Structure formats: C-alpha cells, structure tokens
Amino acid sequence: MRQILDSNPPSVYTQPEECDANQFISDMAAQLARTPLIGRFSYIYDYRVRALLFVSQGIEEVLGASPPSDRQTVEWLYDRVHPDDAPQVAQASVLVNTYIRQCPPEESFSQFVMAIDYRLRHAAGYYLRVLRQNLILERDLTGAVITTAAIYTDISHHKLTQDVRLHVNRPDFSAFVMQQARTNITAYKALSSREQQVASLVLQGLTSSQIAAKLHTSVHTVNTHRRNMRHKLSAPSYYDLLCQLDKQDFG
The missing domain is CATH 3.30.450.20 (PAS domain)
Incomplete structure (x- = not known):
C-alpha cells in the first residue's frame, strides 16, 4: 500500500x-x-x-x-x-x-x-x-x-x-476514468465491444437493471459481462476498476 x-x-x-x-x-x-x-x-x-x-x-x-x-x-x-x-x-x-x-x-x-x-x-x-x-x-x-x-x-x-x-461526487470523474482506461490499449482490446459498451454505461451511473433495459437484455447477462470484464484481466487495470465504479449512495 x-x-x-x-x-x-x-x-x-x-x-x-x-x-x-x-x-x-x-x-x-x-x-x-x-x-x-x-x-x-x-x-x-x-x-x-x-x-x-x-x-x-x-x-x-x-x-x-x-x-x-x-x-x-x-x-x-x-x-x-x-x-x-x-x-x-x-x-x-x-x-x-x-x-x-x-x-x-x-x-x-x-x-x-x-x-x-x-x-x-x-x-x-x-x-x-x-x-x-x-x-x-x-x-x-x-x-x-x-x-x-x-x-x-x-x-x-x-x-x-x-x-x-x-x-x-464529481460529474467529470467518470469521463476521466474512461480516458485513463483507454490509454491502456492492451486492457481495452481485451474486452469485447459489448463489454466496452457495458463499461461506458456503468460509468454513466446506471445500475445493472438499467443497463439491461437500455441494451434490451437480461440483468443476468449484464452481470455476466461485468464479471467477465474482471476475469479477462490478469492484473489490476483501469478496466478492472470500471466494474467497481458506482454513482449510487452507499448504505
């Protein structure tokens, strides 16, 4: 640390x-x-x-x-x-x-x-x-x-x-993270186009259910994409962090 x-x-x-x-x-x-x-x-x-x-x-x-x-x-x-x-x-x-x-x-x-x-x-x-x-x-x-x-x-x-x-709680933080992630070309290419799409929606603050509705798919499928995004990466990277970003309140 x-x-x-x-x-x-x-x-x-x-x-x-x-x-x-x-x-x-x-x-x-x-x-x-x-x-x-x-x-x-x-x-x-x-x-x-x-x-x-x-x-x-x-x-x-x-x-x-x-x-x-x-x-x-x-x-x-x-x-x-x-x-x-x-x-x-x-x-x-x-x-x-x-x-x-x-x-x-x-x-x-x-x-x-x-x-x-x-x-x-x-x-x-x-x-x-x-x-x-x-x-x-x-x-x-x-x-x-x-x-x-x-x-x-x-x-x-x-x-x-x-x-x-x-x-x-900064409106431009998500865009900053996405830009940092895109500088890691290896990590970016490791994800499918659908996974990149899911990552972008996560960064916009959407929940899995909201993403599922927007992409006309199931919550299970969205959660599978998010899980696969983590598993595809053998080492910590910005895209690994994207899966954890949350704009909702904790509690």
Missing part, C-alpha cells in the same frame, strides 16, 4: 511543512471529536509530514485495537485491508489522487467526497466491511492536497456482497 501514500505529495509544497494544526484543522478535529461516532471512527492526515493530526477514539470500538502510534495509523489501516480487496483499494486511491492533481489549482474541492467500501480486518481476526469517506480539507497554491479527513463506518450489516464499490 506504499504506492497510495506516495501517489499524492509533490516534492515541494508552497506552504511551510508544519505538523502543528492550524486553527481550521483544530476546529475540524474538535468537531469530529464531539460528533457521536457509533460504529465509526475518523482521522485528519497531513501529507506534508505523513502524520496524523487527529484520530478519534472510535477506532478501538470498530477494529478492536488501537494502532501502535499516531504516525503509523494510516499504514496500519492499509495493512488490514483484505488481500482480495487491496489491489482495487490501492488503484482507486491512486486514480483519485491523479484526478485531483490534474484539476486546476483554483478549482474548489470544498464539497469533494470520495467514498469506497471494502473489507478491513478486526483484531479478532475476522473481516468487517467498512465505508471510507475522504474529504479534502486543504490544498496548496499548486493544487496539491495538504490535509484530508477520513471517516470509516462499519457497514457489515448493510452490505453482504464482497465487491469493492467506489463513488466520487
């Missing part, structure tokens, strides 16, 4: 590298600390110094253990991702960071939310399903992310399937 942490920071920030939280971050941490987080925990992370500025007590309730230290919490969490989910979680995180970097520095990310759900190991050894929501708190003058907040919610009782689902 080191690629996730290395995918965002530039070599030099336009703001000084200070680990101490400014007033805005302090206020945000105080707000998160006051918010009742039953079945949830949160943290605020500073990319400049790779350290946490805040982590809530709920982490012990959800995962049954505390990390060895604040500085290691993010790595500790990534190490607990289910091995089958880890490639897609890493790829999704790198892809979102790439998307953010290509946006103009002056573009507002105040309402940006990335949500992804996957399996995370509990201290007792079993896996629970969590929904991770990432918010951008600060960007520097070049647009590089300085601080983010993350909220983890245990959704094990609401989601029983094992697929990884990704949602980004």
Whole structure:
C-alpha cells in the first residue's frame, strides 16, 4: 500500500511543512471529536509530514485495537485491508489522487467526497466491511492536497456482497476514468465491444437493471459481462476498476 501514500505529495509544497494544526484543522478535529461516532471512527492526515493530526477514539470500538502510534495509523489501516480487496483499494486511491492533481489549482474541492467500501480486518481476526469517506480539507497554491479527513463506518450489516464499490461526487470523474482506461490499449482490446459498451454505461451511473433495459437484455447477462470484464484481466487495470465504479449512495 506504499504506492497510495506516495501517489499524492509533490516534492515541494508552497506552504511551510508544519505538523502543528492550524486553527481550521483544530476546529475540524474538535468537531469530529464531539460528533457521536457509533460504529465509526475518523482521522485528519497531513501529507506534508505523513502524520496524523487527529484520530478519534472510535477506532478501538470498530477494529478492536488501537494502532501502535499516531504516525503509523494510516499504514496500519492499509495493512488490514483484505488481500482480495487491496489491489482495487490501492488503484482507486491512486486514480483519485491523479484526478485531483490534474484539476486546476483554483478549482474548489470544498464539497469533494470520495467514498469506497471494502473489507478491513478486526483484531479478532475476522473481516468487517467498512465505508471510507475522504474529504479534502486543504490544498496548496499548486493544487496539491495538504490535509484530508477520513471517516470509516462499519457497514457489515448493510452490505453482504464482497465487491469493492467506489463513488466520487464529481460529474467529470467518470469521463476521466474512461480516458485513463483507454490509454491502456492492451486492457481495452481485451474486452469485447459489448463489454466496452457495458463499461461506458456503468460509468454513466446506471445500475445493472438499467443497463439491461437500455441494451434490451437480461440483468443476468449484464452481470455476466461485468464479471467477465474482471476475469479477462490478469492484473489490476483501469478496466478492472470500471466494474467497481458506482454513482449510487452507499448504505
């Protein structure tokens, strides 16, 4: 998971590298600390110094253990991702960071939310399903992310399937992913024309039933196409991620 942490920071920030939280971050941490987080925990992370500025007590309730230290919490969490989910979680995180970097520095990310759900190991050894929501708190003058907040919610009782689902609340994100996918010619050619068509409709936010109606076929056939898209690819790629993109609410 080191690629996730290395995918965002530039070599030099336009703001000084200070680990101490400014007033805005302090206020945000105080707000998160006051918010009742039953079945949830949160943290605020500073990319400049790779350290946490805040982590809530709920982490012990959800995962049954505390990390060895604040500085290691993010790595500790990534190490607990289910091995089958880890490639897609890493790829999704790198892809979102790439998307953010290509946006103009002056573009507002105040309402940006990335949500992804996957399996995370509990201290007792079993896996629970969590929904991770990432918010951008600060960007520097070049647009590089300085601080983010993350909220983890245990959704094990609401989601029983094992697929990884990704949602980004930006209207142009799907087009960005499609463009990135098309740069991978090998992966693109591995899919049939029908599978490419299904992928495009998935990116538009359509469910399997909606895609089936649009293509005048059955839901079973659409789900088979989506499953085959994953099986055709021997290594993680953007098209593997396309099958997991979701524009619907989690819950």
